[in-house]
Amino acid sequence: MQVIQIYKCMCDALRLRILNVLQDGPLCVCHLMEIFDCEQVKMSKQLRYMKELGMVVGERQAQWIVYRLADSCDPLLAENLKCLQDCAGEELCFAEDRNKRAEIIARLREEPCGCPTAVISE
């Protein structure tokens, strides 16, 4: 039941925020950790969960693993992600997360660290 999977993925704050930033492009784990100030284990496990639900895919690039939204991104999911921006008044700052992502990408262009995030997000 695909629909349920989607809601299962979105019913946790961190997962929802992850989906939100991945809208703007792929990210490797280290930068997801940075954006959400999140421990490695925690991030890794949430990503695994989301992968099992079929919402994201991870692709190895050298020592990094780059995550992005699954290709067959359901229109229902896409629609909901679009709506997140309107929830600015709430506790979770989806717009802020996306800004943080943009800052990281900008920084990586200045001082590349080898991680493929910046290249991919061209």
Next chain:
Amino acid sequence: MQVIQIYKCMCDALRLRILNVLQDGPLCVCHLMEIFDCEQVKMSKQLRYMKELGMVVGERQAQWIVYRLADSCDPLLAENLKCLQDCAGEELCFAEDRNKRAEIIARLREEPCGCPTAVISE
């Protein structure tokens, strides 16, 4: 965090189906049980959970309790419920549930059972 509550409510198949039929109007517990062929305890517990999440409200009418979507039905929820109709291809038959509801309402008009469902859904 309102958004998360919404997704928490929708991430279970039965709850999602309940929300779906309540779109068409209030129902008392006995008819919800009939539509989903569901035990009383199970139904009662899911309704309680949904009430705690603020998604539905229950109002006593004589010996029955009539449930409906909460007044402050978030636009995000409304949008998602609308989309359910498009998921007809999937396992869960949202349209079928709504038909079942319509049948019950029709039957109650013929042979009222005292329960307020039919009256309310005028």
Next chain:
DNA sequence: CCAGCATATGCAGCAAGGGGTATATGCCGG
């Protein structure tokens, strides 16, 4: 082959969710 970085996995503990059985509550009609 080794050291180091990025990421994943195994295990254990704990909270939340979901199901079932039994029982309680609230309302009604007599």
Next chain:
DNA sequence: CCGGCATATACCCCTTGCTGCATATGCTGG
């Protein structure tokens, strides 16, 4: 006040999810 209907609650058990700690894996550069 009693019996019966509609619904809720308490209690128990099982499964799932989340967290943290420790450790493993996969890749790279030397």
